[in-house]
Amino acid sequence: PQKRRHKFLCYFLCAAIAGSIASMITNPMDVVKTRLQTQNMEIGMLRDTSDEVLHNVKYKDLVSTGREMLKTEGWKGFSKGIAPRAIQASIASALSWVSYEIIKSIL
Numbered sequence: 753p754q755k756r757r758h759k760f761l762c763y764f765l766c767a768a769i770a771g772s773i774a775s776m777i778t779n780p781m782d783v784v785k786t787r788l789q790t791q792n793m794e795i796g797m798l799r800d801t802s803d804e805v806l807h808n809v810k811y812k813d814l815v816s817t818g819r820e821m822l823k824t825e826g827w828k829g830f831s832k833g834i835a836p837r838a839i840q841a842s843i844a845s846a847l848s849w850v851s852y853e854i855i856k857s858i859l
Contacts (some may be wrong), residue, residue, distance in 0.1 A: 770847025772838045780830035
């Protein structure tokens with residue numbers, strides 16, 4: 753039982769670290785994606801099929817969004833929200849892996 757508990761603690765910590773590292777690596781692309789997805793909300797337009805909305809968007813595609821962010825905010829702009837995302841990812845990864853391992857050991 754003690755060895756088994758140690759094993760699950762190891763799974764929990766390893767999954768938490770892996771989830772945190774993965775979220776930090778992918779965070780810049782997530783920031784760009786979020787900018788593209790939420791830009792209509794920022795300018796107060798929720799329709800996305802009208803030509804009017806398409807002409808009023810700040811970001812057009814992935815590359816231009818990244819360039820605009822780099823120009824206006826520098827490299828620091830790509831790390832916005834990294835701490836909450838890393839915390840959320842570490843907890844989610846840890847809980848899912850430990851749950852998987854517990855269920856696997858029961859079956």
